[in-house]
Amino acid sequence: MAEKQGAAPDVSDATIRENTGRGWDEWVALIDAGPGRAAGHAAIAAWLVEEHGVDGWWAQGVTVGYERITGLRLPGQMKDGTFSVSRSKTLPLDGAEFRERLNDDDARAALLPGLSSQPRSKPTTKAPKFSLADAETGENVGVLQFRVEPAAAGCKLVVTHEKLPDPQAAEKWKQHWGDWLEDLTVEQ
Structure with a gap:
């Protein structure tokens, strides 16, 4: 199955690294190896908080960025698909x-x-x-x-x-x- 083409996240790599300790490439690899792309938004955000100690606000930001990078969410798209x-x-x-x-x-x-x-x-x-x-x-x-x-x-x-x-x-x-x-x- 072909991988979906993604978009750039709203938050820069430097900013995400400064606030979470990791850059986008690292987060994508970790999430793919952890809950994975089929887990859904809420499960990924919860996993980031529970397993990696990411603050709740930044966990949401990492999850949305991950969804954009991996093509799971288009720019402007909300978690309900609208x-x-x-x-x-x-x-x-x-x-x-x-x-x-x-x-x-x-x-x-x-x-x-x-x-x-x-x-x-x-x-x-x-x-x-x-x-x-x-x-x-x-x-x-x-x-x-x-x-x-x-x-x-x-x-x-x-x-x-x-x-x-x-x-x-x-x-x-x-x-x-x-x-x-x-x-x-x-x-x-």
Whole structure:
């Protein structure tokens, strides 16, 4: 059976070595010799903690990197098989006012033309989430999360679109949210 072609991990070899004591080649060889590629994400991460004393956060990072290197996980792919993309931009807008717009159904509809959205979290949560659907067809198009962080010139707005079905949808929505942030800059 041919080995899957992988992608580079998000964390550099130097950083992973500094924080875990090993580089990517060593981790791939160890995991392949240990639980192996069929073990699954949770089992590999637990093995790293239990057998190698890797901190839980870094065990997750090593596992995701391993999955990317070995072709078990594509860039942006989550452990449930769906994809996630994020875009961010520092904007000259008031973060509290933007949050108010998100909490108002009509204002949110104006912010998200062509989409219908339903809140999935409490209005006071730090990073509110919304179920998204195509406004015309009603087709589910994933989950959208906003994070508004203070910045010197307004706020940094982070838009994360989750539960996308494939890399093509992820690329399409990544472009969409980048354009949306640019348009939002113009509107302000």
